[in-house]
Amino acid sequence: MPAPTERPGDRAASRVRFRRALALLLMTLLLPGSAQLVAGSRRVGRIALRVVLGLLVGTVFLVLLGSVWHGLIYFLASNTFVLAVLRLGLCLLAVGWALLFLDAWRLGQPLELRQKQRLAIVGLNGVLCFSVAGGLLFASHVVAVQRGFIAAMFGDGVASAATHGRYNVLLLGGDSGADRWGLRPDSISVASIDQETGQTILFGLPRNMTNFPFPAGSVMAEQFPDGYDCEGCELNSLSTFAQDNRALFKGEDNPGVAATVEGVEGITGLTINYYAMVNLQGFRSLVQAVGGLELNVRDRIPIGGVGGPVTGYIEPGVQRLNGFETLWFARSREGADDYSRMARQKCVMNAMLQQLSPRTVVTKFEAIASASEELISTNLPASELGTFAELAMKARSLPVRSVSFVPPAINTSAPDIDKVHAMVQAAIDKSEGRSSGGTKAKKGFSRAGSTTVGGSIGSYSEGYAANKAGDLSSAC
Template structure:
């Protein structure tokens, strides 16, 4: 082989121009096609291994894109599987190490001392920066995968999946837990049902005020045996007030034996009591629940970098009562207009009750939830994933099995393309929580569950 025929492998060592151009070619080739620099100018065995690994990566990437377009659930399954995430992390670490080895070997092949003095620093810097960016990205991807695996394992349970109800819908109870030093146990401060059509993704949310009275329970519920006419309707209840959100406290602290299998199924007795209550109110089969710790909710918003809210009215902060019942003065206001609220202020915005009703609070809580969901975009989540994962593991408790995540992620994608119907069971909607007519609630919910493309039967 002549020098002219192979200037990359057998360059003119005496020509600084030739060696400089060769150096740039090698570092560029190593960046664009890892392994090619070794095949052309170095250890061909190492080069062929690097090229094979590169071709395999490109092939997997192309196949993944095709699958994403035509069968996205397959990708969701891998991305929410502990085994899949750990395999991805192992592959990312492998490629990170391989790229470091190839980059360092490429810089050796460049022979910087033979290049032009003015170009040496630039060639070396380019090679090092490319190595750090590519290998660093692979290492970060591995870190994200292991963090995601830990988050999924800590939040979601291992168990069988549930089928949709008789109407082809999944109904999920969302509870916003509001524990505090002035409260005897946790009381759900926010109670909502999300009902999703299992095929179309048509979504209805049902807001349940915490002050609902005479809450009915379905036949067969342990609570129905104790309160056949509704919660506290005859002789009161076992806690200070007999409202919807008191059911959690009563069952969890006074009568956990009502639901002896709750903990083994990834739940709690209080949550199961709330599930029975919500089923009695709505007439829906509640397959899953999610309990959100409102204090941890603050950490999650901070992890997202704040949440953007359109504030309609001034909201007071600090007002209320302390542990001894003394009135606390307003310390700050959340002003009207477009506001980017950190976790502390967003939590106050969602929970402040001074001068407003529970129904106003429900509307603000829904507004914060919707704003958070809109900001859970790929760019935001990827750049702040570690913080979100750390907060998320402390915020959410649920009995949704990890095996159902791919299905629900796919269903959520369908739901985003459709308007969400909200059914608040409040006086403005014709339902009186303190003097409830649950037939009215059933009618409101039934109308909302009919998808927009369907007409009710004559």
């Protein structure tokens, strides 16, 4: 039996039906609910349009408000309840949009289309469904990662008020492992941050400092009323002492940190608001996650050494170092002294502040969050994340000052605490634009012809530039 002859009018009608089906899908992509409003359930279309318009208006309002009040954006991005609501909303939006695509495909009457047209519409609908819904579900996953990261990393403790307009955060760095992590920190610094401008001063404390006092009335002051002056009593051993005498620190989750805070407060005269304890192996993962750091390697830096073999070198030059290389740049002691290493560590901190841009955080967030959970232990409450995120953004555009209590300015075995306090006050006064009656700071190093030791400008006798810099970037 011969096949029926197709009339020209049938082909024209088929093209019209195909264009109509295509238009319904594109309308759903551009304005969800519009396809139902013109060809299906008007009630469903109105509900979808109201939801979409409400979300658009709300988003525009938040963007405009956030452009003048940055703290709102940081609060929304760090509040676990808001993130939970956002995650649920993204999931519901993904499901709802996908159902609208399926309904638009149904309204296009695919069974009345030619086979090729039907296949094209089915394929297009599948691509749109998976692309839009998949994108929203991925966004929901990122929000879940952010929420999980905040919940795991930060507690719900009481916020600490700024002292004299500054937040002081103790930064501790050490190796992980049962015999070291949290016991004897290799790196001890205080980041003093202006609560209005974000202007930051890094105060560096040598781990081998001895014979220093504790604040009156503190636990350690009761144990050492004449100062921390005994056999093997160095600043980085406070944590070990406290771990061995936990009964003295009732109610403290981390006695080692509590004792170290008391020591740092006694040395500097600053009130410590929060601490962050950095696992150096986790730091390696973090640097790897952000794609490495660009650092100026001034001398050949050994990898290994001091109790073990040198297994390689980081060659001189301005270059991007991976996580492994950055870790050794910060901690290598072979052919260098502790104070040269402290200077290199400050250069790494400055590089992290300057190079960890919002774009990098967004595009590599999941890897950063995964690395950070292994990296930091802190008592900074989640409620303060927005405040410190905003201060960090301000700090990126300002020079970071550096002051270290090391030779030749300070004798680490018999420190002049009054001089240390004067150095702290002078640095704060200068940072805040006030004149100080303290000792004038030495002029910075000349970049041309400066000697280097262990990869840092300067020497033990004259001091290292990065340990006493008005602008840390210029000393690195």
